Amino acid sequence: PRLDDRWFQTTQAVYRAERMADACDRALARGDRKILDVIETLDAVVVDDATIRDRTTERTFTNVNTRDELDEAAAFLGEYL
Numbered sequence: 001p002r003l004d005d006r007w008f009q010t011t012q013a014v015y016r017a018e019r020m021a022d023a024c025d026r027a028l029a030r031g032d033r034k035i036l037d038v039i040e041t042l043d044a045v046v047v048d049d050a051t052i053r054d055r056t057t058e059r060t061f062t063n064v065n066t067r068d069e070l071d072e073a074a075a076f077l078g079e080y081l
Contacts, residue, residue: 001013001046001047001048001052001061002046002047002048002049003049003052003058003061004049008036008039008046009061010035010036010039012060012061019042020038020042023038023039023041023042024038026041027041059076
């Protein structure tokens with residue numbers, strides 16, 4: 001997915017495991033270290049902002065990297081459980 005032409009959400013994606021692994025191996029052999037370098041070599045379909053917003057909100061891409069962010073996410077989800 002890609003929101004507002006800003007950034008790709010590469011961890012919110014579906015990949016064919018073998019093709020992705022092969023593409024990663026080739027990229028590393030070339031010295032490419034960015035995931036977008038790998039994705040550009042695949043037959044990728046990018047889900048656009050309008051499609052995402054039709055089905056969910058930007059909140060689905062919330063980062064949870066710290067204890068505070070985890071607590072905030074848990075509190076938010078608790079409202080729906």
